[in-house]
Amino acid sequence: MKKFISVCFLLCILFIQHTALAETVYFNLQSLKYHKLNCAYAKKCTKNCVKIEKQEAKSKGGVPCKVCGG
Numbered sequence: 001m002k003k004f005i006s007v008c009f010l011l012c013i014l015f016i017q018h019t020a021l022a023e024t025v026y027f028n029l030q031s032l033k034y035h036k037l038n039c040a041y042a043k044k045c046t047k048n049c050v051k052i053e054k055q056e057a058k059s060k061g062g063v064p065c066k067v068c069g070g
C-alpha cells in the first residue's frame with residue numbers, strides 16, 4: 001500500500017511538471033497574440049488561430065493576450 005501511494009505521488013509530480021512545461025495555447029497568426037484555451041477570444045478565433053505550445057508561440061514572436069494573459 002505504501003508503494004502504491006508513492007507511485008501515485010510520483011505520477012502526480014510528473015503530471016504537474018509536464019503541464020507546466022508544455023502548455024498549449026491558441027496562437028493567432030494574424031495578430032500574433034496567444035490565448036489560453038478557455039479565453040473568450042480564443043473561442044472566437046477560428047480562422048487564423050492554431051493550437052500550439054506556448055514556447056512555440058513565443059518563438060514565433062507571439063505576445064500574450066491582454067485579457068487572459070496568454
Ligand SMILES: [Zn+2]
Pocket residue numbers: 034035036039040041042065066067068069070
Ligand atoms: Zn485571450
